[in-house]
Amino acid sequence: MxxxxxxxxxxxELCGLLNEIILAGGTTALETPLTAAEFADWFIDGEFPLVCHVAEHDRSLVGFQSLSVYGDPPKGYADIATFARMSPRISGAGSALFPATRAAAEELxxxxxxxxIRADNVGGLAYYAKxxxxxxxxxxxxxxxxxTPVDRVKKRFKVDAKPSPASPV
Known part of the structure; x- marks a missing residue:
């Protein structure tokens, strides 16, 4: 990868990947599909994105991870968003993306x-814990x-934290 x-x-291509996830429901707070122009503005080159990385596999984009400052987070914070293609699913995209995102966070x-993370997004909660x-x-x-009311769980990663021996990071 x-x-x-x-x-x-x-x-x-990334907008198609994200819209598939949005339309499936249940894992993202985003509920309305985006246009490619909206996607670029929100995740790549608009006012709020800081960095966005993509995971490529066999000439296809299989996931992306972005850092942004949308919603005016506290000083020194940025929000992360991670999405991986649902079909065909390629295992490990999120884990492969995080070291680049973490390095960018350090540089920034x-x-x-x-x-x-939505509290009903078991996979997302597990990913960020990992x-x-x-x-x-x-x-x-x-x-x-x-x-429908759904709790949101807020988790944070201390950027200068050293990865644990069991961590793939």
Missing amino acids: HIRRAVPADAE GLEFINAT MGFEPYDRLIQVPLLDG
Whole structure:
């Protein structure tokens, strides 16, 4: 698997990957599909994204991970978003992306990377725990578009933290 920085030309393929996840439901707080232009603005080259990396496998983009400052996070924090292709699923994209994102966070002088995960997203909660994120807050019963309340778990990663021996990072 090859990891590189995302470029605007990636927006259409990555938008398709993300929209498949959005339409499947249940794992992302995003509920409305994006256009390629919206995707580029939100994740690659708009006002709020700091960096976005893609995972390539067999000439296909199989995942991406971004850091952004949307929503005015505290000084020294950036939000992370991680998405991997659902079909065909390629195992390990998220784990392969995190070292590049972590290195970028260090270069940007960030203190923490924040992940806000739906409490019903078991896979997402496990992924961020595996990467070394620690829970620190919980948003209670945030309504989905249909009104269904779903908690959000906030986890953070201390950027200067050293990876544990068991960590793939």
